[in-house]
Amino acid sequence: MAKIEKKKPAGQIQKGSAVARLAKPDAWSRADTRSAAIVFGVALILRMIFFFLNRHNNPLFDYPIMDAKYHLEWAQKILSGDFWGDDVFFRAPLYPYLLALLYKIGGAKIGFVIVCQHVMGALSTVLVYSLARRFFAARVALVAGLLTALYWPLVYFEGDLLFETLFVFLTLALLLSLAAAIQRRSTALFLVSGVLLGLAAITRPPILILAAVLPFVFRYAAVPRAEKGSPLRAWIRQTGLVAVGALVLILPVTVRNFAVGRDFVPIASQGGVNFYIGNNPQSDGRTAIVPGTRWDWWGGYEDSIRMAENAVGRKLKPSEVSDYYFKKGLKFIITEPGKSIPLLAKKLYLFWAAGERSNNKYIYFFWHQSGMGKVPLPGFWFVGPLALLGGVLLWHRRRELSLLYLFVAAYTLAIIAFFVNDRFRLPAAPVLAVFAAYAVCHLWSVWRSDKPAVWKPLAILAACAIVVNADLVRFAENKIEEDALSHYTLGNAYLNRADTDKAISEYEEALERYRRYKRPGFLLVARNVEYNLGRLYWSLKSWSRAIPHLEKVGGNDQYALLALEMLAECYANEKRYANATEAYRVILRAAPQNRKAKLGLARSYRLSGDLDRAEEALNDFLAGYRPPGGRPAESPEALAESDAIRAETEALRKARGGAE
Secondary structure, three states: OOOOOOOOOOOOOOOOOHHHHOOOOOOOOHHHHHHHHHHHHHHHHHHHHHHHHHHHHOHHHHOOOHHHHHHHHHHHHHHOOOOOOOOOOOOOOHHHHHHHHHHHHOOOOHHHHHHHHHHHHHHHHHHHHHHHHOOOOHHHHHHHHHHHHHOHHHHHHHOOOOOHHHHHHHHHHHHHHHHHHHHHOOHHHHHHHHHHHHHHHOOOHHHHHHHHHHHHHHHHOOOOOOOOOOHHHHHHHHHHHHHHHHHHHHHHHHHHHHHHHOOOOOOOOOHHHHHHHOOOOOOOOOOOOOOOOOOOHHHHHHHHHHHHHHHHOOOOOHHHHHHHHHHHHHHHHHHOHHHHHHHHHHHHHHHHOOOOOOOOOOHHHHHHHHOOOOOOOOOHHHHHHHHHHHHHHOHHHOOOOHHHHHHHHHHHHHHHOOOOOHHHHHHHHHHHHHHHHHHHHHHHHHHHHOHHHHHHHHHHHHHHHHHHHOHHHHOHHHOHHHOHHHHHHHHHHHHHOOOHHHHHHHHHHHHHHHHHOOOHHHHHOHHHHHHHHHHHHHHOOOHHHHHHHHOOOOOOOHHHHHHHHHHHHHHHHOOOHHHHHHHHHHHHHHOOOOHHHHHHHHHHHHHHOOHHHHHHHHHHHHHOOOOOOOOHHHOHHHHHHHHHHHHHHHHHHHHHHHHO
16 A cells, blocks of 8 residues: 655745754854844944934934924923923823933934934844844844844934834834743743833834734743643733833823823823824825824924814813814724725835835935935835745744734734824834845745745745835835925025025025926925025025016915015116016005015105105105114114115105206
């Protein structure tokens, strides 16, 4: 009778094979210490290169914008003596308080803070090595550590005053602590894990979703071991220890919020607003703007509160504003499934898509601006497909690796529940690097031992790469040659540094890029560009260059009036007196008491030869004249105006005499 061979189950790896040895997490050795040091060294060298290039080439290094500016202003407020604040936290507080400490130690130098963040980022790569070493052989851990060290979005975000660097570090420390606690069944380590979860939560609250999956992790990832009592009791005990550790950090924040604001906000009041941003009929799944609000940071913040209070009909506490927007977002999900389900699917795809989506400023542009753009470093385009392959190859170990699998799944859900961008996806990248590292080592081992067998995983990798990287074909943000908005941002930075020539150059470049590539987003700032260029040319007395920009400002706010004042002066200096007269008339229709326009109107009439109207306009101005700031001698502004009045009066007298 023929012997029937038992078929090996799909996915099962032969014991003792090169691939099987990848899954053996043997004891830490001196070789591991050397490997971890290599990972740290590579990470730190790359980060220091980026630091010096970024500091030299990027004017935004010392000119934070948007969220980074908000964090810096918060830290400066803390250092000024307002330690506790006077309202509940809108954002989680740990990073701004750490920023305040580093800012104080470093002598109010942003460079010192960034160096500290780069060191923290380099330490995170060692945590990745250690985490991978808990589950895999040293070779996999080394590749995981190096992938994380070279993953350029991590390096990029460490160069800005954002919470990502701290949050990534705390998340990795939490996962490493949980892995050790599960393997050792250590009460102390479960408590430490809870404390790390609390620290991560007061850096970024969505990490608390991990608490929902921890009981499953404790059940499935447990090392077989005789224990007294039922398994259920052990899971409850372990979860309770983590919860207690987390509450030690979270409760003081909750108490502080209630003490200063008389409002129950466990950590921060931002959650409901962010939930609505990502779940409304106008959401694109990634833009961090409440529909109907201004696009600047404080404008959007104030408008969102005003809109909620107008809808409810009374003043609202921060928790009530959050609840209002959360309910609106939830109503959209429930009542409009035809829109909300496709939006959720889109956000899931955006999480796994290769493009590094921006939130504050365009990532690709400023990575290239630093001088690092031509360095071939891995991004999500590389790590994402390999991580998916690693997840497939390791599925037979899903119980043992449930901490990593469930972290990725839970964190993905936590992000797509709101909105997706590269900053928010970033903490998942180091864990994905572990899966990706296994995939790399698996492919290499199979290639060396059984070349024909490598085609199956390569086919899976190719399919994953197509899905992940298809996004790059139509992803506009990586086409830096089309990026007009970022040149506008650079212009603002140079303007802030009083570097007029470079500011003009960047604004002009912004307009040129927009003329060539009609990106609709630029229309949001086009008026600002025209105003700033017009004002800069006006300040240089380049009247003819200022005029075409000031003419395009338009509007009916204070900037429109300022632009008209400068435009009228430019017209007058270019001897376009009729245009100057009309511009002053427009100003006076909108602001009848505008002193500069009244005096300018008299001047333009005089220069055009209409001396009667010039005298009438001057007399009208003098009839209601009151020196600004008191008597002329008491105010530089009043003194300058008084000199202008005397000069105009004398010029009109001479013109009258010449005419006679």
